[in-house]
């Protein structure tokens with residue numbers, strides 16, 4: 001997850017290859033609750049791991065369920081045969097699929113519970129559900145504003161003989177919540193069962209389908225008459241199905257379907273395979289496929305997967321009732337920017353009460369990109385952006401995961417402008433690694449941005465480059481480590497570090513079994529992070545790096561490190577040889593005395609005793625060799641900016657380079 005104030009997505013041209021998406025939020029939180037409400041053990045596979053499921057899991061733990069997690073597999077021991085905590089304070093974040101169903105289940109079971117969430121959750125309505133629950137004898141009190149969480153739950157005196165009315169025009173989750181909760185009271189039901197009657201129009205109907213299908217997997221078949229009347233039989237009882245496989249999230253798939261449809265150039269033609277969800281999905285958002293096809297996307301179903309290729313371009317404008325797919329419809333709003341005429345997305349009033357007012361937010365942010373958008377009470381009309389008129393924009397995301405994921409699709413614009421996503425960590429609600437996943441399959445439209453930090457030994461370039469990479473969310477290339485590793489590998493293989501062995505050394509460099517993981521450096525199975533930092537390794541690196549064949553062998557390896565969303569590369573020839581077209585090159589220097597003192601302090605801290613004088617002499621010797629070598633001598637690139645950090649703290653140097661970088665951005 002990119003835990004940064006903002007993330008810049010470079011212009012993208014295509015997606016290809018294959019991608020496996022995390023589990024469905026709607027399925028995950030339903031099966032977690034159902035597993036908790038039955039007897040026995042349920043093993044859930046491919047469960048979503050995100051903010052929304054974490055709050056549900058934590059709530060279940062507090063209520064007394066057995067919860068064991070191993071990667072994406074959860075083992076739940078239900079409350080049917082375990083003592084339930086009669087009191088609990090449950091924090092449910094911004095998860096509608098936790099707040100609404102838990103309110104109903106706990107209100108029916110009874111106890112002393114408090115349910116609350118993030119500030120936005122306290123603005124998301126729950127009144128229609130509370131009214132329905134109160135009508136059947138549940139005790140619920142609002143502790144803040146009436147009609148909204150937080151709320152407290154007491155012990156009910158259930159009356160189940162009358163049909164229970166519930167409004168369904170604000171959120172289908174109210175009906176879902178009642179459906180999942182009422183089997184818990186089935187033993188008190190009248191002979192005809194418990195009846196729920198939906199008042200008025202029900203929105204987001206396909207989510208009720210998910211609820212009914214999953215309840216059936218847990219042994220409760222609900223009798224449905226249209227979308228108005230639902231009956232839960234008197235003998236209903238949840239039974240664990242043993243194991244459940246969670247489908248990948250169809251709403252999350254919409255971003256990748258859109259990206260596939262927007263792909264251009266040869267690399268997009270092979271298409272993208274989206275694994276974990278197929279056309280037979282039980283999730284309503286799979287119907288996004290129909291809408292995307294209508295716009296021109298070429299989508300085929302495969303067993304448990306989808307394949308998307310660019311079809312018609314520009315996309316065809318649409319006019320669509322999006323009520324059945326409220327979440328994936330947001331993706332259509334961004335696709336509409338690429339259409340051949342204005343598109344209208346209708347019947348989406350529920351957008352106003354989700355993670356943010358999505359109608360207002362979407363209209364505002366699409367306009368920043370250059371679109372003309374009409375925001376109606378329950379519709380959006382979007383005029384596409386003509387090529388040549390896309391604007392590089394910093395997109396606000398309103399703590400709404402879908403705003404962030406949708407905004408990333410603007411990076412496929414034909415004008416090659418990047419897009420800045422503010423607060424990218426909001427994707428944690430349903431897809432924490434969304435951006436990593438996108439960058440893993442996306443092709444940049446132009447070169448991936450690279451910042452080069454070159455400079456002499458002990459100038460602090462490694463520290464600076466690593467800090468910059470962390471601040472920008474970019475990859476980091478420590479090119480010096482490659483030479484150190486080559487030197488180390490040579491010593492391990494008994495190869496002398498001289499020109500006579502150049503071909504063999506180059507061969508070793510080409511085949512380095514290296515791996516960078518969690519800030520550690522591995523050579524084969526050995527963690528060599530410390531070994532390559534030794535003074536000896538530094539001297540060895542300087543020697544092998546003077547050999548042209550070794551440098552050539554490491555060239556491609558270094559070029560290949562430039563991956564989305566960007567790279568900070570430190571070394572001695574990053575700006576001059578490896579990335580001569582890099583948009584920002586910094587040549588970092590510090591006086592030799594200052595560098596010797598820094599290195600001295602570092603070594604002393606590690607318990608290595610050397611004299612300052614010998615370090616100073618070593619540095620001078622290395623500088624001279626690096627500057628004098630025939631291949632890629634150490635010198636600033638003509639367009640490098642010089643930064644003398646002798647009197648600067650690390651933070652000041654970082655801020656300086658970030659300021660230079662920001663000054664080059666269009667935002």
Ligand SMILES: O=C(O)C1=C[C@@H](OP(=O)(O)O)[C@@H](O)[C@H](O)C1
Nearest residue numbers: 026097171172173204207326350
């Ligand atoms: O039941 C569900 O899993 C959901 C129902 C939909 O909400 P509404 O019924 O409020 O539209 C949807 O937007 C939400 O992301 C998940």
Ligand SMILES: C=C(OP(=O)(O)O)C(=O)O
Nearest residue numbers: 094095096097327354355
């Ligand atoms: C509306 C959404 O979430 P929630 O389940 O919290 O309602 C959503 O994920 O788009």
